Amino acid sequence: MAQAAVAKSQLSRERIRAAWIFLVPMLAILALVAGWPLAKTIYFSFTDASLNNLSDAQFIGIRNYIEYVDYGGGEGEYYGLLAEPGWWRSVWNTIWFSVTSVLFETFFGMIIALMLNAEFKGRGFVRAAVLVPWAIPTIVSAKMWAWMMHDQFGILNDMLMRIGAISEPVAWTATPDTAMIAVLIVDIWKTTPFMALLILAGMQMLPGDIYEAAKIDGVHPVKVFFKITLPLIRPAVMVAIIFRALDALRVFDLIYVLTPNSEQTRTMSVWAQENLFQFIGPGRFALGSAASTMLFLIIALITILYLKLGRVNLEGSGR
Amino acid sequence: MNMMKLLKTTAFYALVVFIVVESIFPFYYAILTSFKSGQAIFEIDYIIKDFDWSNYISVLSSGTFPRNVLNSVFVSTVVVIISLFLAVTAAFALSRIRFRGRSLLLLTILSVSMFPQIAVLAGLFELIRGMGIYNSPFALIFSYMIFTLPFTVWILTTFMRDMPIEIEEAAIVDGASPWVIITKVFLPLMWPAMVTTGLLAFIAAWNEFLFALTFVSNDDQRTVPVAIALISGASEFELPWGNIMAASVIVTIPLIVLVLIFQRKIISGLTAGGVKG
Structure with missing residues (x-):
């Protein structure tokens, strides 16, 4: 008896040692590719680094974030990231973009999931068709839509003029008023399938007998949806929303390609990337690093708040 | 009625x-x-x-586009192989062995997969230049680990966790080492999960843009998304839309075919990563 226990604990010790041997390469790579660069980015945000001069970057404290320059005689001005109107504009753009796109994606995703959850002829084909936007690379979607939204030869203007929704062609991506709408249309089009699939998976895990009972009792389908389906799929929807929101908050490629250099759509990631690699002035790299650090903090904060307030259980039940 | x-x-x-x-x-x-x-x-x-077909002929016969496709295939394939290899062993450890700190590790891995890429961009740029792999496919293979690795580990862990203990028991009683258990017991059962995860990682690497734009500077070293984004005409107002669309169709058709073939598997993979985790 005791011998067996000793053998067993030795076995589990051996397995734990094996576990760490298996984990170390993966963890080492993650530390090298994620941990170290993150620390380096945060460090750069406290220096005067520029793209041509990374190695000699000098520590300058929080001056990239905020600095009061005294002109004497009671006059002075604030400089740094937190005093930069362009940065705050990009923060606002990012939040506006994320909230709007995720709201619409959840709404449309819900409709598509409900549709795919119903029994009808050709459901397999429809599910495949719905997946197509998800399978298309973001850059390709951006280019496809840029062409469809072309001000002179775009088919979108042609369609809208045919049905009388607009009277003259709209320069979707170039007009300040419509640039954000253009970006939102493409993003919602591309990512709704993902939302729909996650919500559908949540729906398919629901027990069928509740619906049987509701049907026998003659409960109206709309009431069934709000009183039964929605509360039960809430955890799945909450997780889908956080995944999508984290994706939307870091959006870069779509905006970079569809509406380059547009003040109306420049998000935090685009602002940071431009300062890091495109504006080669002194200290620009450091300013871009400060913006990257802020974006990281904002995303971390939103995630923690959402997980706390939404009581999302990311660990699942099986662990 | x-x-x-x-x-x-x-x-x-x-x-x-x-x-x-x-x-x-x-x-x-x-x-x-x-x-x-x-x-x-x-x-x-x-x-x-x-x-x-002239747009296709022009895209495939002139410029660097064919080379860009090869770069994308090379980068995505190597990324998938490395991350699957590292993830299978890590997922075995995380799903089949109890040890202290396991849930903390899982949480860390999950949070890395949610990292905004821009947050590591500056540090990664310096590291990649320091390693001397700037402007080469290896810069991308290395940097893509930040999103493929956590994601493959996470999905494979959920798959392995759901397997019954009995399949391992006989091997443990026979005194098989963990490595033997992985290769002889789990791998034969895991291949559907590996295909799904590998495919999702392949698509993610194939579509990546920010790192590919930043860590590569020569046209012939670029991957497909950046190449398409940078196709330009004589002036800003004369974009060769026909060429852009031909290139887009070339790189998208294989993805759509793969997604349609593996539709069910992809959906289960996505939801395993999403709903359960």
């Missing part, structure tokens, strides 16, 4: 048709445009009339 039912069915199918058309029309229109050349491109058509 019957009238009502008919109306409802019609409305339902109208919605279905609308969603299908809305989903596939943009890609259909890209194909339509890719077959047009010269002045035809500026005429708006809804039905494919022209079958002119």
